[in-house]
Amino acid sequence: MAEDAAGPDGQDVKEATAAPSPYPLEEEFFGVCPLRFVDEVFNCVDDYLADGVDEVEKAISKAIEAKSNGGKPLAEFDPRRHQLKDMNDEMHALLQRAFDGSIDMFEMYVLRNILILPEEVKEQLQAPDGEVRS
Template sequence: MAQNTFETLVEHFGFAPISAIDDVINSVNELLYTAIMGLEQFVLSELKSSEEVDQGIHQVETLLESLVDRHFDMFEIYALRNIFTIPDKLEIVLPHREGMDLTSDQTKEECVDQELDTMRKKVLAVKAMNYKLKEEISRTDKCVKKLERWKERLSFLLTTDKHYNVSPVIDTVRLVTDQLLAIKRTTSSLQSQVDDEKLKQFAIICDERESFVSTMVLRQTEQMKMQQHEQ
């Protein structure tokens, strides 16, 4: 069977011709084994089981299998040559191919190649996106697990106010936050009001006072040492 004929038949029937022939042969073999089992049961019911009976049944089975194989091998050859075939000079156009231009040239092949390249790139892009999404899902799951652990650790805060009869923790946190913001605003206001030059002058005065005190302490220490030495 020519390759084009085989492809046309497969496309038309939806299955390979040899598979249909195999189904027929398998069905015949099943009928054969069913008949042999019936024959064996009949013989054993009429005659007691013995070596001769078993050998005779086996010979009948072998003979029938040989006959089926030989005749259905001929059937397979006949079917492929005369049934599942298309004459060489007969042009057949399948219904779904009517009106289609199946000729091929360099331009069409290049267009097809470009489309294939485009589809490959799209497939790769989708795979890359799926990979990134899986990574993001994994990171999100880890974050959710961490948040759940912290939620378990801090769950006692939700019941502290009830156990110790204090203000709700949320209200306390809000109050502390407001106070901190107020302190920050006050500090910023004071910093903007103080002149940098005044701060420098104050620092100089502090340094002078510190130097004066250090000098006086040093003098007093020297005098005490001299008095002790004279004594």
């Protein structure tokens, strides 16, 4: 996903965050490198997705315990616990695949249409020697 994305010169996101910004004018104007911004969005949504799936698993586990286990926690080796974990892992994989495709489209849209400066603004921010004006 975002780690596989390429900047304007083919540089991948991880390299771009460690190396000088491939978007120096945009970074100066917005206060953040567009690639770093997209990468942070990816990381946040990925964390939220994992947390949400974990909470679903907890809620289903509590429901099973309340309905069919007399309110007692499921034993460590209860087959229902393992079935629930397997189903939860499958659900997480499905959601992750959908998220990966969507975040790729989001990244392309943001880098091409939102966090890009019009040429006239770039000209105002760029010094004659090619450096970014502060």
